Amino acid sequence: MNKTLLAELFGQMADLMEILGEDRFRVISYRTASRVVAESTADLEALAKAGQLQTLPGIGKSTEAKILEYIQTGQIARHQELLAKVPPGLAGLLRLQHLGPKTALKLWKELDIRSLDDLREVLANHPERIEDLPGMGAKKVALLKESAEFTTSASGRHRIDEALEIAAMLESAVKACKGVDELALAGSARRWRETVGDIDILVSAGQKSAARIMEAFRSCQAVTKVLAGGQTKCSVIVNGKVQADLRVVGKESFGAALQYFTGSKDHNVALRGIAIKHGWKLNEYGLFEEKEGKQGRRIAGADEEGIYRKLGLAWVPPELRENRGEIEAAAAGKLPRLLEEADIQGDLHMHTTATDGAGSITDMIESCRAMGYKYLAITDHSRSQPQTGGLSPKALLEHAAAVRAAAKDYPDMLVLAGTECDILKDGTLDYPDDVLAKLDFVLAAPHAALNAKGPAATERLLRAIANPHVHAIAHPTGRLINERAGMEVDIQRICQAAAEGGVALEVNAHPLRLDLRDVHVQAAVKAGAKLVICTDAHTPGPAGDLALMRYGVATARRGWATPDDVINAWPAGKLRAFLQQRRPR
DNA sequence: GCCGTTTTCGGCCCGACTGTTTTCAGTCG
The missing domain is CATH 3.30.210.10 (DNA polymerase, thumb domain)
Incomplete structure (x- = not known):
């Protein structure tokens, strides 16, 4: 069963029902169902078999029946009924700004517009037909034209690192304005979601200053368009692609x-x-x-x-x-004491010039020391990654010797000689066991065949976890945010196996990866599996890739991780003990 | 359609902004 497809199906049902003007709370229920299915880390088929689907929040009797129907038949009759009533492409119109269910219905009934393409065609050739509809007008048509264009060129969600960069620029412009009392970033960026739809900035100021602050915001150099601007709220487009909103409120609010x-x-x-x-x-x-x-x-x-x-x-x-x-x-007073960046004692995934990194071994050790870390692991690529200069077994062992030699100059640091060893398609590793046995730290990572789904992908990772030389699995699903979905695995089985085997699961901190993702982290914490948060640094310097740690920490926090759950938040001695319990006796 | 330390029925978050209006509907967050 495909969770993503099922979630989309519920979402589309909500869209279609909304266009048909059905009860809005019922529509909300379907949206909730869509979200719960998409975010669920549970094995829905197993839950369904056990009659436990209703234990999920927002899933009741009726939705349970529809999920069961989907599992058995691959479709939902109610969905087919809705599709028979409304052209399927009509739901696509809702993606446009300024166009909601009421307008979509009107466009369809009055002008037989059935899809985004239809709408574009009419906007281009007969805009007056839309303009003459009741409740529409010239300005509305102009708005629709613009959003029809915007949807193709620059819609969607933006990576958290890109959003934070733009936010910082806007914040400094607004902060410089007289009369700003307090300023804060809000929205999903403040929650550190992996992607951000728009940037929300909040300011407290006296009423007299509000207009001036609005003006400073909308006249920022990077602002390419002003969408709306009232007394207390202003929306703009930055760099032609990211929406940002400013709100000004009184101090008391x-x-x-x-x-x-x-x-x-x-x-x-x-x-x-x-x-x-x-x-x-x-x-x-x-x-x-x-x-x-x-x-x-x-x-x-x-x-x-x-x-x-x-x-x-x-x-x-x-x-x-x-x-x-x-x-x-x-x-209940039972919120966890979440992991913090200051808890991190070391970074266990980084590359050097031996493969595709930009720094030498000593560069990386010095950089980690400058970060205040107590330990690190050098983990260059294995031979199946020739594009990175992946090391042969012989080169790997020479490299490990060089790492240990360099470490002698840093008695205050624990330097682990490691590898980021490929997990091959069948779940075996890229180096033989006797080579892996000579290393201090083995990260196993999937790099190829990343569109695998279902049992094969899960078995591949389980087989790697079962290897007694493996200490951690790096970027377990291989997804790239906004670029590649990655492997669809049974995360609960993976977490269970990792917990039982004493293998850590990486939260890769690179904002392109964030893999494990937040809900997977939560599943790992629940299962008792340990985590390791690493930057996968390819550049030296505390301002280089090593500084990406904060994205990994934020993702771990979103998954409810505490310092106890994260092996590189532990003192060196405890980390060593954890790694050594994996050694086959 | 979901949900229940006031409820198995009757609720379900709330306000800003815009455009087309002449007091409001639609959309958004």
Whole structure:
């Protein structure tokens, strides 16, 4: 069964139902089902067999029946019914900005527009037909033209590192403005999601300064277009591709606005539900008492902590705000002490000039020392990666000797001679066991045949985990964000095997990889598997690739990882003991 | 369609901005 396809199916059903004007809460249910299926790390078929699907939040009787139907027949009758009522391409119109379900319905019924291509054709040749529809006009047509173009050229989500770079530029421009009291990054960037749809910046300032701050924001050099600009809110496009929003609120509302605009939406909806139970109302201006349906006294709002406290919750780190159990944990005082960047004691995945790295062995040791690390591992590529200059067994052993020789000059550092050894297609390793046995640290990693799905991909990793010389699996799925989906594996089996075998799973910190991803980390933590967070550095210097550690730490935090779960947050002695228990006796 | 320390029925988050309007509907986050 394909989870991604099932999730898309539920999403498309929601779109079609929305166009048909069906009950909006029912539509929300289908969107929830889509998200839960997409994010689930559980084996849905096993859950289905056990009659346990309804234990998933947001999955009830009706959705369970539809999942069962999908497993058995590969389709859902209700989906087919919807497709019979609405042209399937119509849902594609909803991807456009300024075009929602009502407009899509109107375009179809009045002008027989059935797809994005149809819409483009009419916009190009007969725009007056759209302009003359009730509720439409010249400006609306111009907006649609623009978003039809934008959707092909520059839509979608942007990598977190790219988003943070743009955010920093915007922040410094706004910060320089007089009258800015507080400034913070909000949205999914503050939550450190792996991709960001748009950048949200929040400022507190007096009313008199708001207009000037807006102006500073929209006149930033990199701003290529202003989408909207009101009294308190301004939306722009930066570098022709990334949307950024600025909101200005009063000081008394800054915490409420920060909470509100940080999201996620699901987290906020749950918080609002708690407020309602108390007879209060929560919005971006504060937490308010309500009297006879009217907004009463503000009881919190200046800072986030106050809002969570009033609602009976511990303050929730932004990385956890996805409504994946953090609210229950915050209510019970059981939020984990999340891993922090300062906990990291070393980096165990990096390359040198021996293969495709840019620094020498000593460059990398010096760089790690400058990072304040206590240990590192040099892990160059194996022979099946000829494009990287992968090492033959003989070259590998010579390289290991060179690493150990260099390490003698650094008695304060633990330097491990290692490898990033290919996991071949059948799950065997690129070096024989007797070669691997001579190393201090063996990272095994899949590099080729990365579009494998199902049991074969899972078995491949399980076989690598079973090798007694392997200490950790690097970038286990091989996905590249926005470029390659990677292997679809049964993550729960992988985590189980890793936990039992004492093999760590890497959270590759490169913002192109972030592999394991957040929900996989959460599955690993739950299974008791240990993690190792590494940068896969190919350049030396504390400002080079080694500095990417923060993305890995953030991803681990999003998966609820504590320092105890992460072997390179441990002291050197404990790490050594962990690695040595793998040695076959 | 889901869900339940007020509920198995009756709720389900809330406000800003825009365009086409003349008090509001649609879209967005």
